[in-house]
Amino acid sequence: MEAGEEEYKMKERIAVVVIVSLASVAVASLLVACIYYCYISNKLSKRQNNPKRVEHVERGSSFSNIEVASEKGLQVFTFKQLHSATGGFGKSNVIGHGGFGLVYRGVLQDGRKVAVKLMDRAGKQGEEEFKVEVELLSRLHSPYLLALVGYCSDSNHKLLVYEFMANGGLQEHLYPINGSNTISSRLDWETRLRIALEAAKGLEYLHEHVSPPVIHRDFKSSNILLDKNFHAKVSDFGLAKLGSDNAGGHVSTRVLGTQGYVAPEYALTGRLTPKSDVYSYGVVLLELLTGRVPVDMKRAQGEGVLVSWALPQLTDRERVVEIMDPALEGQYSMKEVVQVAAIAAMCVQPEADYRPLMADVVQSLVPLVKHHRPTSKLGSCSSFHATQSPKA
Ligand SMILES: Nc1ncnc2c1ncn2[C@@H]1O[C@H](COP(=O)(O)OP(=O)(O)OP(=O)(O)O)[C@@H](O)[C@H]1O
Numbered sequence: 001m002e003a004g005e006e007e008y009k010m011k012e013r014i015a016v017v018v019i020v021s022l023a024s025v026a027v028a029s030l031l032v033a034c035i036y037y038c039y040i041s042n043k044l045s046k047r048q049n050n051p052k053r054v055e056h057v058e059r060g061s062s063f064s065n066i067e068v069a070s071e072k073g074l075q076v077f078t079f080k081q082l083h084s085a086t087g088g089f090g091k092s093n094v095i096g097h098g099g100f101g102l103v104y105r106g107v108l109q110d111g112r113k114v115a116v117k118l119m120d121r122a123g124k125q126g127e128e129e130f131k132v133e134v135e136l137l138s139r140l141h142s143p144y145l146l147a148l149v150g151y152c153s154d155s156n157h158k159l160l161v162y163e164f165m166a167n168g169g170l171q172e173h174l175y176p177i178n179g180s181n182t183i184s185s186r187l188d189w190e191t192r193l194r195i196a197l198e199a200a201k202g203l204e205y206l207h208e209h210v211s212p213p214v215i216h217r218d219f220k221s222s223n224i225l226l227d228k229n230f231h232a233k234v235s236d237f238g239l240a241k242l243g244s245d246n247a248g249g250h251v252s253t254r255v256l257g258t259q260g261y262v263a264p265e266y267a268l269t270g271r272l273t274p275k276s277d278v279y280s281y282g283v284v285l286l287e288l289l290t291g292r293v294p295v296d297m298k299r300a301q302g303e304g305v306l307v308s309w310a311l312p313q314l315t316d317r318e319r320v321v322e323i324m325d326p327a328l329e330g331q332y333s334m335k336e337v338v339q340v341a342a343i344a345a346m347c348v349q350p351e352a353d354y355r356p357l358m359a360d361v362v363q364s365l366v367p368l369v370k371h372h373r374p375t376s377k378l379g380s381c382s383s384f385h386a387t388q389s390p391k392a
């Protein structure tokens with residue numbers, strides 16, 4: 001009897017231990033679940049509040065996106081506002097003419113100077129696509145990229161408003177303007193090196209600080225703009241789709257790229273990678289070294305295409321000075337020229353795989369440039385993650 005009672009008590013104790021253990025495991029699991037829940041919801045709310053958060057951009061939902069874009073500091077202008085900012089789109093305010101139409105100098109009501117691009121094929125432009133492109137552009141921010149201030153998009157007009165760059169396009173400072181022999185200014189060697197570095201940083205940002213990478217597609221000297229102190233910013237990234245229609249038989253430069261700048265594999269197969277931009281960058285570097293346009297068939301035989309003419313001389317220490325812009329004489333050291341020429345030679349390699357990354361180009365140029373803007377601070381650049389490349 002006593003043995004039976006003893007056994008019963010033992011069983012009771014075991015049951016209590018089992019129940020207590022199970023209960024503690026359950027409580028512990030509940031606690032872990034609670035902590036995990038708190039962690040996840042905290043992380044989510046942090047992401048939602050962070051303006052630099054990684055965003056997924058759906059190309060299809062432009063209207064909600066554009067609202068986000070305007071919240072992010074992009075201004076939405078009426079046509080009337082831009083009409084008055086540019087003096088009624090007066091001829092005297094025209095500062096350029098590119099693949100999309102005329103570019104006007106303008107002053108906003110708050111006194112800010114801007115450049116206004118008036119799309120001359122607005123009617124054909126899908127409103128949705130325009131807005132999505134604007135939305136994408138609004139997310140790319142770097143001191144080395146031209147800032148988009150805002151836009152106007154109504155049923156009849158499509159306009160883009162950019163920060164104003166007082167010294168216009170780089171090409172204007174390298175070659176005679178409009179066939180005349182007058183050049184508005186001659187850039188010295190030091191300035192050219194700094195422009196090369198700043199432009200390289202613009203491309204480096206697009207290729208390596210943005211995910212997925214943005215391929216410029218139309219990198220050229222007229223898309224490097226200079227501010228009043230001749231600091232450079234890259235422009236017209238992300239606009240590829242806007243010019244992709246065929247207007248009156250004229251195929252926009254953006255479909256095929258611009259003659260003389262297009263990487264051979266892109267020209268032949270249409271296959272586009274960041275290395276196609278590296279090739280175009282190499283051509284711009286050659287323009288800075290030589291002061292020559294990429295293609296000029298009026299030049300002596302064998303000198304018409306800049307890359308073909310310069311490439312054999314770039315890696316030849318004895319002959320490399322022969323390709324240098326005569327306006328630069330006495331300003332550079334042989335060591336500098338050899339280094340920059342070597343970078344240019346690598347960038348314009350016909351085989352894309354042999355070309356360097358833009359980050360490598362930046363690294364190679366940094367020691368050559370004496371006075372450049374603070375470099376690694378990409379703090380002002382917001383992260384940009386899209387589900388699809390804006391250039392795709
Ligand atoms: N933000 C700006 N500030 C000052 N001038 C500008 C600005 N944007 C453009 N320009 C001027 O307008 C010219 C034409 O620019 P636009 O981008 O329309 O054509 P492009 O660069 O020659 O060709 P593409 O249409 O292929 O880019 C530039 O070379 C420059 O002189």
Ligand SMILES: [Mg+2]
Nearest residue numbers: 098222223236
């Ligand atoms: Mg341009």
